Amino acid sequence: MSVQNGNTIRVHYIGELLDGTRFDSSEGRDPLEFIVGSGMVVPGFDAAVLGMEIGETKSVTISPADAYGEKTxxxxxxxxxxxxxxxxxxxxxxxxxxxxxxxxxxxxxxxxxxxxxxxxxANHPLAGKTLVFTITLAEILETNPDA
The missing domain is CATH 2.40.10.330 (Thrombin, subunit H)
Structure with missing residues (x-):
């Protein structure tokens, strides 16, 4: 079973900037739980998990447009x-x-x-930054029968 829009999933992640500076991580915490496609995470993160299978790890680079936008x-x-x-x-x-x-x-x-x-x-601190996430799919908790 792979991730589809509407699924409730749990992921472990590491978020870094292009220079390797870590800005967030789920290490030492419970996995991040969210509904795919609901806007609970930045659009690029939502798109990155689509099609992932439990236990799979991937690295994705997300442009500012698909993260926190450009700094204005x-x-x-x-x-x-x-x-x-x-x-x-x-x-x-x-x-x-x-x-x-x-x-x-x-x-x-x-x-x-x-x-x-x-x-x-008032710009988000990560506005204008390209983000690199390493994402591991821990669980698919709920599937969306309408997806």
Whole structure:
């Protein structure tokens, strides 16, 4: 039996950048469980598992378009430093959660702080990066009879 859209599966994975820097892994944890084709993982990961069989391992390179998208300037904003209050002591590289007008919160990374402004980047940290995943199919838990 091989993986098809709609299957609930479990995989072990290692995620790396092209230079070999590891950004995530399921090592030492339970396998990642998701429904194939449901959008629970990036599109390139979804596509990579199609047709895999239990116990199979494969390596796949995923372009930014099929991962977290390209990094865009529209996702960077400068906020007056005073809006953070007098005791604001964060440093570039730190992450914050900001609340949007609709009540949702999103993570942002501080990229620059000067006397007057704090620059925040809401791009996903892996936006614009090509990702390399080594994926091992551990289980097919449920098949989709409509697939």
């Amino acid at each position: 300037d529209e996702m960077t904003v400068e906020i007056p430093r005073g809006e953070f209050g007098e005791g604001f002591t964060a440093e570039p590289g730190e992450q914050l959660m900001i609340q949007l007008g609709d009540g949702n919160q999103i993570p942002v990374t501080i990229t620059k702080i000067d006397e007057d402004t704090v620059t925040l980047d």
